[in-house]
Amino acid sequence: MVAAAIIVDGRLLLAQRTRPPELAGLWELPGGKAEAGESPEDALRRELREELGVEVSGGDRIGDDVPLPDGRVLRAYRVELVSGTPAALDHAELRWVDGRELGEIDLVGNDRGWVPDLRLHLNGW
Numbered sequence: 001m002v003a004a005a006i007i008v009d010g011r012l013l014l015a016q017r018t019r020p021p022e023l024a025g026l027w028e029l030p031g032g033k034a035e036a037g038e039s040p041e042d043a044l045r046r047e048l049r050e051e052l053g054v055e056v057s058g059g060d061r062i063g064d065d066v067p068l069p070d071g072r073v074l075r076a077y078r079v080e081l082v083s084g085t086p087a088a089l090d091h092a093e094l095r096w097v098d099g100r101e102l103g104e105i106d107l108v109g110n111d112r113g114w115v116p117d118l119r120l121h122l123n124g125w
C-alpha cells in the first residue's frame, strides 16, 4: 500500500474517504494498493492519476512504514505535483492543511503516526 504526501506552500493535501463505512469521513494521504508486478512508485503515480487527476514526480519516503493486519505495509512518499489540479474524483472532499490543522483533523488511524514527520515540512505549528 502506498500513500502520497503532496505539500505545496507549506500545506499538505488530505483526502476524505467515502468507504468502507468504518473509515468514511476520515482523512488520509491519498493512495492505494499496488497491483501485481507494479512498483510502489508506479502504483502511486497511477493511484494519484485515478483519484486526483494529477501527475506527480519524485518519491522520497517520509515517515515509517505502517504494518497492516494482513501482513502488508503502508508506505508514504513525498511527491511533487507536475501537472493538474487535484480533484476529489474518488474522495468526498480534499483539503490543504497546515501543521496546526493536521493535528486537529480526524485522520485514519494508520496515517496518524506520520504527523510528526509531516509537520516538519508544513507551516503553522
Ligand code: 523
Binding pocket: 001, 002, 003, 023, 028, 029, 030, 031, 032, 033, 034, 074, 108, 109, 110, 111
Ligand atoms: N489506507 C490507509 N491510509 C491511507 C491509504 C491510501 C489507505 O489506512 N493513506 C488503508 C485503508 C484501507 C486500505 O488501506 O483499509 C486500502 O485503501 P484504499 O481503499 O484506498 O485502496 P484501493 O483504492 O487500492 O483499494 P480498493 O478500494 O479495494 O480499490
